[in-house]
Amino acid sequence: MFEFKVLAVCKETGARAGEFTTPHGVVKTPVFMPVGTQATVKAMSPREMEEVGAEILLSNTYHLYLRPGAGLIAEAGGLHRFMGWDRPLLTDSGGFQVFSLARLNKITDEEVLCRSHIDGSLHAMSPEWAMEVQQLLGSDIAMCFDQCIPYPSARETAEKALARTTLWARRCRIAHSRGDQALFGIVQGSVFDDLRLRSARELIDLDFPGYGIGGLSVGEPHGDMYRILALLDPVMPHSKPRYLMGVGYPPNIVEGIARGIDMFDCVLPTRNGRNGTLFTSFGRVNIKGKKYERDFSPVDPACDCYLCRNFTRAYLRHLYQSGEILAARLCTWHNLRFTIGLAQQAREAILAGEYPQFMARFKETFRSDIKNQI
Numbered sequence: 001m002f003e004f005k006v007l008a009v010c011k012e013t014g015a016r017a018g019e020f021t022t023p024h025g026v027v028k029t030p031v032f033m034p035v036g037t038q039a040t041v042k043a044m045s046p047r048e049m050e051e052v053g054a055e056i057l058l059s060n061t062y063h064l065y066l067r068p069g070a071g072l073i074a075e076a077g078g079l080h081r082f083m084g085w086d087r088p089l090l091t092d093s094g095g096f097q098v099f100s101l102a103r104l105n106k107i108t109d110e111e112v113l114c115r116s117h118i119d120g121s122l123h124a125m126s127p128e129w130a131m132e133v134q135q136l137l138g139s140d141i142a143m144c145f146d147q148c149i150p151y152p153s154a155r156e157t158a159e160k161a162l163a164r165t166t167l168w169a170r171r172c173r174i175a176h177s178r179g180d181q182a183l184f185g186i187v188q189g190s191v192f193d194d195l196r197l198r199s200a201r202e203l204i205d206l207d208f209p210g211y212g213i214g215g216l217s218v219g220e221p222h223g224d225m226y227r228i229l230a231l232l233d234p235v236m237p238h239s240k241p242r243y244l245m246g247v248g249y250p251p252n253i254v255e256g257i258a259r260g261i262d263m264f265d266c267v268l269p270t271r272n273g274r275n276g277t278l279f280t281s282f283g284r285v286n287i288k289g290k291k292y293e294r295d296f297s298p299v300d301p302a303c304d305c306y307l308c309r310n311f312t313r314a315y316l317r318h319l320y321q322s323g324e325i326l327a328a329r330l331c332t333w334h335n336l337r338f339t340i341g342l343a344q345q346a347r348e349a350i351l352a353g354e355y356p357q358f359m360a361r362f363k364e365t366f367r368s369d370i371k372n373q374i
Helices: 046-051 061-066 070-075 079-083 095-100 127-137 155-175 193-205 222-232 250-257 268-274 306-310 313-321 325-351 355-365
Strands: 003-009 016-022 025-029 031-034 057-059 089-091 103-107 112-115 122-125 141-143 182-187 210-213 242-244 263-266 277-280 283-286
Touching (some): 025 031, 031 057, 031 325, 061 070, 061 127, 070 127, 122 127, 155 182, 155 193, 182 193, 193 210, 193 222, 210 222, 222 250, 250 355, 268 277, 268 325, 277 325, 306 325
Parallel strands (some): 210 242
Antiparallel strands (some): 003 016, 103 112, 112 122, 277 283
């Protein structure tokens, strides 16, 4: 039911191209997974997600547990049927949201007591809770409950969180019983090399069908992220998918792929789109700038998305200036297509034996400084 095949590996970098078979279809890796936090990718319909090339979506355990409830979704036939998406789905464990959104009361090895960010109601969340909710949702891939910590954190804090994450992973393994759902472990350890290696080895011993790498892209320098990924690359099982959690900035994706990462997710493409910032083949663009007022060229001539094929920069700026909902929709559409397409282009380059050349071209053309854009 679940099978991961590595089809090609770049000898110079370690970039991998593969296929991950799930009950709802095959995911071709490397892949970017758009985030549908509350059973929807903001501003996009499932049909439009297919049009931008999405192979797999991510939804949020914590949010769906609070609203509308996992039991209601199970009654509706599961998350796929509830949201009208018949391709693969991944649900996170809710761990990150418990620590980033909820008002915490107490964290122990047994559970997390926290208050909802919606109405302040008290909830007990644990590895067993995370498995129960995700099994009711029926996603293809579920994530273990883990303890997330901010950056920077003291070594002692990181070590305690690592130990708790391993303890909770063991309990998730025991509590998880759904055969048509793959359970991934999550490597923690902040930016401490020895703690990352320890976390990876402890989770590998539990023999999960895939592994997430959490606790990165939380404010640490990009160099620290790349160092940790390079450290883990030779340690993580070659025959299992690797998922870098919460990473969606294009340069991070390209560098992550070069260090053996297969899967990515992030709210950045959709959030930036709603705010008028677009990713393009030549870097970032803030379409709200006055210099685009009479610019009748496409946002990105190299892009094949609906926005770039049909509308101009001037029109898109007009939509933002007028407060039209279509502005957020079109920018979201473009950013998702760009980010999904970036991973697809990387895959093609790996299969062709040309990933180093692909990386070099990307670094040469993608400029991150908005001020320098045309």
